[in-house]
Amino acid sequence: MLIEAADLVAGYGTKQELHGVSLRVAAGEIVALIGHNGAGKTTLLKTLFGLLPALGGEVRYGGRPITGRRAALNVRDGLSFVPQGHGIFTDLTVGENLELGGYSVGAADPDRLAAIHDLFPILKERQDQRAGTLSGGQQQMLALGLALVLRPKLLLLDEPSLGLAPVLVQRVLESVQEINRRFGTAVLLVEQNVKQALRIAGRVYVMKVGQISLEDRAEALLARRDLWQLF
Amino acid sequence: MDLFAQLLVNGVIAGSLYALVACSFGLILGTTGTFHFAHGVVFAAGAYGAYFAAGRGLPLWAAVGVGIAGAALVGVLIEVVVYRPLRKISASPLVILIASLGTLIVLENAIAIGFSTDAKVLEGFPRKGVIIGGVGFTTLHVTMVAVSLVVFLGLLAFLHWTRTGRAIRAVATSPEMAEIVGIDTGRVFLLVFAIGSAMAAPAAILIMMDRGGTPDMGMEAILIAAIAVIVGGIGSVPGAALGALIIGVAQNLGVMQIPSEWQAAIAFGVLLVVVILRPHGLLGKKLKKAEI
Numbered sequence: 001m002l003i004e005a006a007d008l009v010a011g012y013g014t015k016q017e018l019h020g021v022s023l024r025v026a027a028g029e030i031v032a033l034i035g036h037n038g039a040g041k042t043t044l045l046k047t048l049f050g051l052l053p054a055l056g057g058e059v060r061y062g063g064r065p066i067t068g069r070r071a072a073l074n075v076r077d078g079l080s081f082v083p084q085g086h087g088i089f090t091d092l093t094v095g096e097n098l099e100l101g102g103y104s105v106g107a108a109d110p111d112r113l114a115a116i117h118d119l120f121p122i123l124k125e126r127q128d129q130r131a132g133t134l135s136g137g138q139q140q141m142l143a144l145g146l147a148l149v150l151r152p153k154l155l156l157l158d159e160p161s162l163g164l165a166p167v168l169v170q171r172v173l174e175s176v177q178e179i180n181r182r183f184g185t186a187v188l189l190v191e192q193n194v195k196q197a198l199r200i201a202g203r204v205y206v207m208k209v210g211q212i213s214l215e216d217r218a219e220a221l222l223a224r225r226d227l228w229q230l231f
Numbered sequence: 232m233d234l235f236a237q238l239l240v241n242g243v244i245a246g247s248l249y250a251l252v253a254c255s256f257g258l259i260l261g262t263t264g265t266f267h268f269a270h271g272v273v274f275a276a277g278a279y280g281a282y283f284a285a286g287r288g289l290p291l292w293a294a295v296g297v298g299i300a301g302a303a304l305v306g307v308l309i310e311v312v313v314y315r316p317l318r319k320i321s322a323s324p325l326v327i328l329i330a331s332l333g334t335l336i337v338l339e340n341a342i343a344i345g346f347s348t349d350a351k352v353l354e355g356f357p358r359k360g361v362i363i364g365g366v367g368f369t370t371l372h373v374t375m376v377a378v379s380l381v382v383f384l385g386l387l388a389f390l391h392w393t394r395t396g397r398a399i400r401a402v403a404t405s406p407e408m409a410e411i412v413g414i415d416t417g418r419v420f421l422l423v424f425a426i427g428s429a430m431a432a433p434a435a436i437l438i439m440m441d442r443g444g445t446p447d448m449g450m451e452a453i454l455i456a457a458i459a460v461i462v463g464g465i466g467s468v469p470g471a472a473l474g475a476l477i478i479g480v481a482q483n484l485g486v487m488q489i490p491s492e493w494q495a496a497i498a499f500g501v502l503l504v505v506v507i508l509r510p511h512g513l514l515g516k517k518l519k520k521a522e523i
Contacts, residue, residue, distance in 0.1 A: 013321075051410065072413040081411050091404040091466075091516070092397070100401050104413025107394070132516075146412070 002027045002062065002154055002186050003048060003079075009056030010047040017043040019210040020057065025154060030180050030187045032197040032218060035207035035231050041190040042084060044207070045156045048188075049081040050074045061154075075104045080152035084159045087143030090132030094123055097131050097142055101149025108149045116145040119178065137168040144175060154186045155179065161193055169193055173200055198222040206231045233365040238483045244372045246479020247379035248434045250472040252452045253459035254383060255430035257471035260460060262403040262423045265327060269309050269334040270431060270456070271449025272342070277302035277432025278439040278448065279342055282351050291355040299432040306428025307421055309334055315417070335449070342446040350443035353436065375437050382430055383472055389426075390468065399423060403466060451495075458498050462505045464515025473513055477501060 004024040011017040017040045025031045033041050046052040048059055050071040059067045066074060071081070089097050098116065102108030117124040120141040126134060131142055140160055147155055157176065161169035173193075177200045179185050191197035198204060198218040206214040206221075208231055214221075221227060252274060259267045281298030285291060313334050317327050359370045390396035402409040402419045409416055434452070438444055456471075459478055463470025481501050482494040489497075505513065 049411075051407070071410050072415060075411070075413040083407065083411065086405065087408065087411075089401050089404040089408055092400055096397055096400075100397060100412050100414075103394070103398060103401075 001025070001060070003188075004060045005044075005048060005057065006060075007057035008044070008047060008054055008059065010043055010052050010054050012043075012052070016055065017210050018047065021207075021210070021212055022057075023205055023212060023215075025186050025188050027153065028180070028184050028186055029203065030177070030189060030201045032194075032201035032204040033188060033190045033207060034192075034194050034197065034204060035213075038209075039207040039231070040210040041207055042158055043210075045081060045158050045188070045190060049079060049156055051081070072104055075150065078150070078153035079156070080147040080150065080154070081156040082143045082147045082158060082160060084162055086139065088131045088139055088146060090130070092131055093128050094131055094134070094142055095127040097146050098123065098149060101146040105150065109151075112149060112151055115183075116148055119148075119175070119182065120145050136164050137171065140164065140168075140172050141175065144172075144179065148179065148183070148185070151183060152185055154188065157187060157189045157191075159190055159192055161191060161196075169196060173197065176200060194227070195222065234487065235484070236364065236366045238486060239480060240366050240368060242480030242483035243476065244368065244375055244479070245483060246476035247376045248437065249452075249455050249459055249475035249479050251379050251382055251434035252431050252456040253463070253471040253475040254386060254468050255427040256453065256456040257460040257463070257465070257468060258386070258399075258430070259423055259427040261466040261468075262399055263310075263314075263420050264324070265314055266324065266331065266457075267309075267314075267424075267427075268328065268331040268453060269313070269338070270306070270427070271453035272335045272338040273302050273306045273309070273428045274431045274435045274449035274452050275339065275342055275444065275446055276305040277428075278353070278435035278444045279346055279351070279446075280432075281436045282346070282353050282439060282444075285353055285355065291353075294353070295433070295436055298436050299429050302432035302435075303425045303429040305338070306424040310421060310424040315420075335453075339446050339449070346446065348445060348447075350445050351439065352443040353439040356440045371437065371441055375434075375441075378433050378437065382433065383468075386426075386430065386468060395422070454495075455498055458502045462502055462512060464512025466516065467512065467514040470512055470514030474505075477513075 001024045006022050008018055008021040009016065021044055035041055043052060047054050050069050054067050058065055098113055099108050122138055123142055123145050134142060160172050164172060173196050176187055180187055189197055189201060198221055201218040204216055204218045204221050205212050214230055256270050259265060277298045280301030281294045284297035285294035313330050314327060317330060356371055361368055390400055398414045399419055401414060402416050406416050455478060459474035460471045462477060463474030478498045478501055482497045485497040
């Protein structure tokens with residue numbers, strides 16, 4: 001297993017949001033994490049990445065315990081996180097954003113930057129443009145590009161389609177699939193567009209009030225008629 | 232006309248000193264979100280550090296170095312001892328602001344106990360008078376403008392062309408995203424306090440050389456700096472410098488019409504006009520998204 005959480009408990013201050021979550025993601029797979037707002041999906045991603053401290057349970061990455069380890073160390077070890085909304089530095093240029101993607105190892109590798117430009121050519125064209133002035137779709141591409149600079153083994157994606165027009169939602173999710181295919185990056189995807197997320201994922205977890213209520217193959221869940229009653 | 236030109240030059244000289252304090256205050260505010268009123272006492276610490284070192288027989292250039300290093304140390308200590316523990320317990324911005332004011336008052340009084348409240352003058356700068364086209368100034372005034380310009384351009388170059396500078400701008404834009412890419416925000420905060428404090432010190436030292444300084448010399452400086460930062464647009468270093476220049480020139484040209492004791496009112500007048508007409512400041516951001 002690439003990452004594994006066992007009985008994870010976490011929250012903000014004294015407010016507990018995760019009540020013993022167990023989940024795993026293998027190398028190279030896309031796993032969807034779905035559930036209503038407030039189910040604890042974002043809290044789970046932030047805890048796995050090290051932005052929030054775990055109050056209980058364990059996180060193992062590559063077989064080694066990383067519970068409570070700082071995000072900066074996890075980044076260097078191949079974990080990457082794209083937060084909800086702006087996963088970019090809006091005041092900096094597109095080029096500066098991508099360079100910062102390699103900050104934790106000194107500098108961004110030119111070959112890897114070239115691969116990102118190949119995947120998202122618009123980022124090369126808009127290299128000197130301030131990131132905050134890009135359209136929503138372009139900002140999301142930049143957020144994905146920024147997360148890919150260190151060629152992570154696991155990408156934690158928090159609602160990459162949030163606020164995007166339907167046509168762009170499809171494009172962004174296709175990009176996620178392309179990243180997985182091209183670089184072999186495993187993806188744990190939190191997404192509100194459930195059907196579209198299930199079409200690109202191999203497995204799925206359904207979250208309800210801070211717990212995993214269901215785990216299944218994405219294909220099987222997609223075929224169920226009572227899909228919307230599950231969460 | 233001669234009077235106008237003289238007052239304009241005086242305004243640029245005053246504005247350039249204000250700019251040093253405003254840029255440093257704006258850098259700290261824009262990056263850490265801390266309304267660092269205690270920057271006023273860091274400013275004074277720079278001047279008194281240089282005065283103390285010169286009094287112990289150090290040559291002027293070395294005394295200036297001691298003043299700058301001393302200010303940086305005081306700024307960093309305030310971040311570590313006062314602000315960091317408050318942020319750790321998620322203290323509100325108001326609590327941090329009051330703690331900052333308290334620090335300013337306590338340390339200002341500590342300087343007064345150590346050096347008395349009498350004005351101190353830092354001697355030794357080779358000052359010569361110059362008159363060009365009926366406008367008079369001294370070599371010290373030229374130094375003030377030159378130092379301000381060099382520090383301002385140096386800061387801009389550092390922020391835009393170095394890896395650390397980009398990290399500071401990244402933290403200023405989004406502390407959470409900065410952590411996500413592996414930037415140690417705590418370390419960046421420390422660095423910004425050190426740089427900002429070191430930047431303010433030359434202005435204080437030059438003022439002490441020109442007209443002398445007292446322990447409360449930072450109070451007026453920090454008020455003007457705060458106004459300049461808001462006028463220029465919070466988060467913009469060039470904006471802070473522009474705001475400071477406008478205030479310096481407006482205060483000095485205002486003397487043509489109103490008594491000089493109203494100079495502070497002129498600064499607040501500029502603030503009011505800008506806040507009403509352009510609430511995000513002269514160079515503040517107003518983002519407009521492009522189409523895909």
